[in-house]
Amino acid sequence: MNKPIADIRKEYTLATLELDQVAKDPISQFKAWFEAAIKSDVNEPNAMCLSTINSANRPSARIVLLKGVEDQKFIFYTNYDSQKGKDLINQPFxxxxxxxxxxxxxxxxxxxxxxxxxxxxxxxFNSRPKGSQLGAWASPQSQKINSRSVLESNLKDLEKEYQDRQVPRPPHWGGFELTPDRIEFWQGRASRLHDRVVYEKKADTWHINRLAP
Structure with missing residues (x-):
């Protein structure tokens, strides 16, 4: 490694974030920032880190894709039998x-x-490409397998089975919706004095405050 990890740094100078600039509703503020990310050609702007807690109270995180923001809720899809699926069912936060x-x-x-x-x-599920639909059936997500050939064999069998007919949604596959009660917006600033604006919901009302970086 040519450069020590501790020496990797970047100054942030693109924008500011002031309390009088943000929307009163955090969902509106999120949508505005999300649209800006799309217009700026951000690579996979809907990619997000989903953090869960398992039955042993250990945190776990992975990247998934946001698939909708509807009725003030954030929607994504997964295998309910996967680790994240089980985590969310057992610890619904x-x-x-x-x-x-x-x-x-x-x-x-x-x-x-x-x-x-x-x-x-x-x-x-019905809007997904057929390959993705078959993949939801082919993969025993989060389970240990001997080799990739297990997945390839499963997929090959499924391609034959559903060659001329519609692929149904697996009963173990579907969506989750997260109803937020706290949303924080962070804008990088120079000298690590970043702008942080947090929305916290109390008694159906969003309260907005600035946080120290």
Whole structure:
């Protein structure tokens, strides 16, 4: 390694974030930032880190894709039998983190989680490419397998089975929706004196404050 990790640093100078600039509602503020990320050609702007807690109270995190923001809720899909699926069913709280380095921005979201309706899961599953639909059946997500050939064999069998017919949604696959009660917007600033604005929901009212970096 040519450069020590501790010496890797970047000054943030692109923008500022002031309390009088943000929307009164954090969902509106998120949508504005999300649109800016899309317009700035951010690589996979809907990629987010999903953090969960398992039955042993150990945290676990992974990148998943946001698939909708509807009725003030953040929606994503997964295998309910996967580690994250089991975590969310047993401990129905989670955190989402978006990082858009091209804009020097980060968004942190916390809240409660529940499954979306079967109708909404069906609707999204039917919109997916057939390969993705078959993949949901082929992969015993988070389970140990001997080799990749297990997945390839499963997929090959499924391609034959559903060659001329529609692929149904697996009963173990569907969506979750996170209802936020805390959302923080972070804008990188020079000298590590970053701008942080947090929205916290209390008694159905969002309260906005600035945090020290």
């Amino acid at each position: 989670a955190a989402l983190t978006f990082f858009w380095p091209e804009l020097e921005r980060q968004v942190r979201i916390e809240g409660s989680v529940q499954k979306v309706s079967s109708l909404l899961s069906d609707e999204y």
